[in-house]
Each structure stands twice: as structure tokens, then as C-alpha cells.
Amino acid sequence: MARTPIRKVSTLNVLVTGGAGFIGANLCRELASRPSVGKVVALDDLSTGFADNLTGVDAELVQGSILDADLLDGLVSGADAVVHLAARPSVPRSLADPVASHHVNATGTVNVLEACRRARIPVVAASSSSVYGAVPALPKHEDLPTRPLSPYAASKLATEAYVLAYGASFDLPVLAFRFFNVYGPLQPAGHAYAAVIPAFVDALLRGRPVRIFGDGLQTRDFTYVGTVVKVLADAVLRKVTCPGPVNLAFGTRVPVTDLSQQLADIVGVPADIRYEAARAGDVRHSQAADGLLRSLFPDVAQVPLARGLAETVGWFRTLPEYAAAPAGWPLPVEVG
Structure with a gap:
């Protein structure tokens, strides 16, 4: 059967699944700022994302699920590219309900890919380190x-495997990124599954103990969300593809205890660290090789951790629940 050719357009309409989430909303803002992008549509069921994340962003929010195949078909038919970020995040959440994680992350991805296959729309998707x-x-x-x-x-x-298999089986243009501990503005705190950086910032600004699971010597390769979304936008606009997965990180390696001290210094308070038992499913060390990323995106510029952390704390201080805390006042994360 002859395949329908990929459409060629002067401006791109982009569908972002999970578009009201932490990374998704930052990406919608980045895409909307690009002159070569036409319409940006954010699909999100708002289970972990927030409509307020898109305030001031020139993007249309559609509340719905990637498990709704008919909805996906309708949205994909009006798009020229899809960035698939929708997922049920968190290792602890998956331990509490493995089936729900499978349904959203695996079956939901197949739904997205099927819609894109039918419409011959390129897909950029998020995997994980x-x-x-x-x-x-x-x-x-x-x-x-x-x-x-x-x-x-x-x-x-x-x-990731489904995305790459659809690329190989159906000649669908695909790119699968492995994200490494993305952090920055819009990443939520104050819930049981909060990632490490927002959890630490929340604790420090509220004057509460910083909880570290394990000995704190586990290391992570943190990547600022602003860098991540620039790479994602460039991938869409330049139609970058790859037959295998691509790490989206830069080879940094920071012990969690050191991270807590850096954040305490930025907030201006001492870190009251409470060590707790290590959690099932946690990886001991994480550090990316970035050679393939840099070969595909030679102009990518990494935001240094110190600057990214300062910008993240600055964003937290703009939120009503933290704005009353002056610098240096132990007012304040659970480690992810």
C-alpha cells in the first residue's frame, strides 16, 4: 500500500501530549515563541498537570486522555508534528499501582503512535534514564x-521501544529521548511523589527537614528544563530523527547530599537533613553520555546546575505559598 507523504508546510502546528505538565507547559511556551510554529495544542487529562501552567501561553488546552483513541485521531489530524510527553510519572507511584503506569505509559503510547501512523505525522517522544x-x-x-x-x-x-519499532516498521519519522532528572520552574512540590529538587526546595523554604532516602551518596545527572525544551523544539522544527534512543543530558554527576547543600546555600538556610531507608526501585547512580545528543544538536547549550537551581528557587519564591519567606528565613524535599 502506498504511504501518504508527510505534509510540507511553512509553519508547523504541534500537538504536545501532557502539555499542561511540568515539561509540557514549558515546551508549549518555547514552541509558541518560535516564528516557524503556527498553532500549539496541549492535550492533558490534568491528573498531574495544571491548566494554570499555560497561563499567558499562546496554546490551546484540550482536556482529555491519550487512552481516548478517537480524541487523538481528531487532534493529530490537525497537527504537523507530535511531541509525546504524557505519562504517569514517578517510581513510587508505579510501585503503588503498576497496572495504571502500564496503561498510560505503554498502551497510551501505542494509541498516540497509531494516530500518528494513520496521519503520517512525525513523533518526538520522552523515555527515561x-x-x-x-x-x-x-x-x-x-x-x-x-x-x-x-x-x-x-x-x-x-x-521507547514502541516508538522506535513504529519508526522501523512503518517508516514513521520518530525520535525517542531518554530524560535524566529534569528540573526547573513549574515542577510541583508538596505531594508524596515530588521529584527531588522541588521536594528539597519546598522543605527548605518551609523550615522543614530535608528527607534523603538512603545514604545521600547516590548521584544524579540533572538537566534544566529550559535546555530540554529548546532541544525538543529544535527536534520538531528541524525534523530530527534517530533509529535508536538519545540521552538528553550532559554527563554531570551530583550526589544528592551535595545537591541539598547547594539548595540550602541558595535559599540561605541550613539544611536539616533526615536520612531515611532507601526506596525500592531507585537507581544508585545516573550519568549520561552526551555524544549522540551533541552530534544531533551541535548548538545545544547546557544551563549550569548552579544557575538552574537559582532560577528554580526564584520561581518558587513567586508562588503565593512561598512569597512571604524572605531570603535566609527558615520558614522551607523528599528525595525522588
Whole structure:
């Protein structure tokens, strides 16, 4: 059967699944700022995203689920590219309900890919560094085996595998990124599944203990969301594809205890650290090899961790619940 050719347009209409979430809303803002982007549509069921994240962004929010195949078909038919970020995040959340993580992250991804296959629309999708799991080698390069340690990691490996399989099977233009500990403005705190940086900032600004699970010597490769969304936008606009996964991180490696001290210094308070038992499914060390990323995106510029953390704390201080806390006042994260 002859395939319908990919449409060629002067401006791109982009559908972002998970578009009201932390990364998704930042991406919608970045896309809307690009002259070569026409319409931006954010699809989100608002289970972990927030409509307020898109305030002031020239993007249309459609509340709905990637499990709704008919809705996806309608939205994809009006798009020229899809960035698939919708997922049920968090290792602990997947341990509490593995089936729900599978449905959203694996089955939902197949729904997105089927809609894109029918419409012949390119897909950029988010996988996770968690797929490396128990593999001890550092830095993590894309040719390493994968050994997921949690249902979440397994579901993201399924996401990635389906995306790449659709590229190979149906000649669909695809690109699958492995995200490494993305942080920055709009990342929520104040809930049981909060990621490490917002959890730490929340604790420090409220004068509460910083909870570290394990000995604190576990390391992470943190990537500022502003850098991530620039890469995603460039991938869409330049129609970058790759037959294998691509790490989206820069090879930094920071112990969690050091991270807590850096944040305490920025907030201006001492860190009252409380060590707790290590959590099931947590990876010991994470560090990306970035050679493939830099070959595909030679102009990418990494935001240094110190600057990214300062901008993140600054954003937290704009929120009503933290705005009353002057610098240096122990008013304040649970480690993810």
C-alpha cells in the first residue's frame, strides 16, 4: 500500500501530549515563541498537570486522555508534528499501582503512535534514564543493555521501544529521548511523589527537614528544563530523527547530599537533613553520555546546575505559598 507523504508546510502546528505538565507547559511556551510554529495544542487529562501552567501561553488546552483513541485521531489530524510527553510519572507511584503506569505509559503510547501512523505525522517522544536501571556502567551510553528496576522504568522502556519499532516498521519519522532528572520552574512540590529538587526546595523554604532516602551518596545527572525544551523544539522544527534512543543530558554527576547543600546555600538556610531507608526501585547512580545528543544538536547549550537551581528557587519564591519567606528565613524535599 502506498504511504501518504508527510505534509510540507511553512509553519508547523504541534500537538504536545501532557502539555499542561511540568515539561509540557514549558515546551508549549518555547514552541509558541518560535516564528516557524503556527498553532500549539496541549492535550492533558490534568491528573498531574495544571491548566494554570499555560497561563499567558499562546496554546490551546484540550482536556482529555491519550487512552481516548478517537480524541487523538481528531487532534493529530490537525497537527504537523507530535511531541509525546504524557505519562504517569514517578517510581513510587508505579510501585503503588503498576497496572495504571502500564496503561498510560505503554498502551497510551501505542494509541498516540497509531494516530500518528494513520496521519503520517512525525513523533518526538520522552523515555527515561530509569531504563538503564541496574546496569552499573558510567556514563550511561545508548548502546548499554537496559535493566529496569521498577514498573515505571519498564513502562518507559516500553514507550521507547514502541516508538522506535513504529519508526522501523512503518517508516514513521520518530525520535525517542531518554530524560535524566529534569528540573526547573513549574515542577510541583508538596505531594508524596515530588521529584527531588522541588521536594528539597519546598522543605527548605518551609523550615522543614530535608528527607534523603538512603545514604545521600547516590548521584544524579540533572538537566534544566529550559535546555530540554529548546532541544525538543529544535527536534520538531528541524525534523530530527534517530533509529535508536538519545540521552538528553550532559554527563554531570551530583550526589544528592551535595545537591541539598547547594539548595540550602541558595535559599540561605541550613539544611536539616533526615536520612531515611532507601526506596525500592531507585537507581544508585545516573550519568549520561552526551555524544549522540551533541552530534544531533551541535548548538545545544547546557544551563549550569548552579544557575538552574537559582532560577528554580526564584520561581518558587513567586508562588503565593512561598512569597512571604524572605531570603535566609527558615520558614522551607523528599528525595525522588
